Amino acid sequence: MNAGARFGAAVLAMVLAGWALASISSYDVIADVDPSRASLGPSLDHWLGTDHLGRDVAWRLLKASQAFMGPGLLACTVSSLPGVAAGALAGFFGGPIAYALRYLATVIATLPRFVLVLLAITIYGDNMWILGAAAGLAYAPTLAEAVYNRIDSLKRDEFVLAARAHGLGSWRILWYHLLWINCRYLVGRHALYLFSYTLLLETTLSYIGGFGVKEPTPSWGNMLAFEFGQRDGNPWGAWAPALAIWLTILACNLLANSLVEKRRA
């Protein structure tokens, strides 16, 4: 693991820890309003100070991870399960599923994905879980095609033939040799990119308003929008969520870039 990947993993571990902490804490975003302590700078009581309604920025920052963490993970699952399954089966066994998959992938590739995702939330409201599911589904064909190409080229390799000669069954070859060892990094990269994409979508929509997470529920997007450009405000009110978004996306990308197969250095 290189330095960038270690940094990325550390940041993501912190985000996860923050999410876990926020999920078990009894912090109440509404009860926390207290105009008498509005826009304070950082202190021991309020590590990142307070926003202009007197709410604790640090707690809101942690609480806001609930806005994207679940949907982001949902996107990864919704994208990976069908994507890997379809790509692997079509790639390994070929036949009609392979044609169907290619057709489907082409059709979906012609639609702009961002529009697809926006469409989903316009129809189904500003539920971020729907956003996650839509992003996952929109990108499932990309993953399916990547896995398909990888498996399709690998299955003709001499080592697959040798594995057959060694008495390994198709499923064992597909699962252990092709998918687990030869595709796990591919899937990992895809999941990380998709996660950061979902985070970016959620924060962007929440920043713009209209769709997305709405006050008083915190999101890094609406925290930024809410505090950005406040006069005499606490600068950390806007800087903290901005940095959090930037760091998390950077972490995902650094980690994803380190997931490279060690085949032929």
Add this chain to the structure above:
Amino acid sequence: MPDRLEMRRLEVRARDRMLLDGVHMSVEAGEILALVGESGSGKTLTARSLLGLPGPRPGIVSAELLIQVDGCCHRPYAGLGPAPWSSKLLDKRFKGIRGAVVGYLPQDARGGLDPLWTVQRLVAESITLGGTSGEPADWLRRAGFDHPAVVQPLYPHQLSGGMAQRVSLAMTMARGSRFIVADEPSTGLDPTVRNGILAEIRKLADDGVGVILITHDLRLVSRLARRVVILHQGKVLEEMAARELSSATSTRAREMLLATARISGGSR
């Protein structure tokens, strides 16, 4: 009756021509049968047909394979219906034969190893599959590595050709195959390594494994094998005792053998 493997009437077609035509051979447990022939004569195709592995299309169009082990008789090609046979069908027919009964050392040993698995994992998998005992290191030592710990963490692309041959041999031994088809296991190795591998193959045969040894090296044939089958353009040109090789009867066989010897560096 001793265990044995017998192939008869093997025919393999490509779209436009016959690649193998009526090839036959048989090997008993504990015996080494040499299969020689010039490049392109169909040795590798023959080896693969013994395992039901896919080659050209339409591929194997006729074959009678009889494998007798422990009083139990396998006839994987029997009653398959008209050719071509799908690889899925052959997979089913050869289940329990590949690896367990017939092992294969591919010509391109390195290409035969999963590029993303370490040597340690590869051999460990063979041990699990074969239900044999011992650690990967033991099998690697038997295959001629004096210091197995050095190779165990390596990936196939970090192995030399000869090392890959030996890893492949270790895997086949750990798999516990009753018959082994070794496709040119000695080509491109330095004499020490080659002799090590050949000694190991000799020992396998002494332990009761039937070996089909594909090679270009005629010196080797007379030293190791009891019988030899000479392939020429997809046909069996001659089959004889290995020690008669130098007095090969048919003139064509002689010419061909001389040519092979010249190609493989005048090893005769």
